[in-house]
Amino acid sequence: AQSVSQHNHHVILSEAASLELGCNYSYGGTVNLFWYVQYPGQHLQLLLKYFSGDPLVKGIKGFEAEFIKSKFSFNLRKPSVQWSDTAEYFCAVMRVNYGQNFVFGPGTRLSVLP
């Protein structure tokens, strides 16, 4: 069965530190990839997405992600985190031609210390 793994369960950083959250998936076909963020008490919001083209995609709030097809990875990065980035981050994979069935990773909780 297809699965999505996220490398870290909980990441703690100080403000201005750089961030990289890992995401790997197991499906071998064509996929669309997403990162969603869930701020405390709020609903899931789209950070960025990859459908095709340039494997380095930029999203909102200074986030970017790189799709490496050979490694089945879609890692999320931000050069300098802020306290307001404290949230839960979810990687999601959608298999092309399988409908809107998103497979989510278990999530990574990011805590940014002021």
Add this chain to the structure above:
Amino acid sequence: DAGVTQSPTHLIKTRGQHVTLRCSPISGHKSVSWYQQVLGQGPQFIFQYYEKEERGRGNFPDRFSARQFPNYSSELNVNALLLGDSALYLCASSLAWEGETQYFGPGTRLLVL
């Protein structure tokens, strides 16, 4: 434009009861998907409906059912509730059947006692 809306926001039920959760998609979106998010885990796909037809079903028992109405709103029904059904139930909408970004609602938090 209004985002995806869900009702109710919170619900408490007892084992064996039935529950109906409701979702209104973003205007113009024809696809609605339902997800279950258990505390500490990522959302798990339950159903997708597009143009009032079921287009996908996740690994959930037959106690779970859903439907989509002509105005593209949707209901998720769960019968014979179990303690393990306690979760946040998320609705997501998108423009088309596939290949689109999904936009999520705030969810309905269900507690089964």
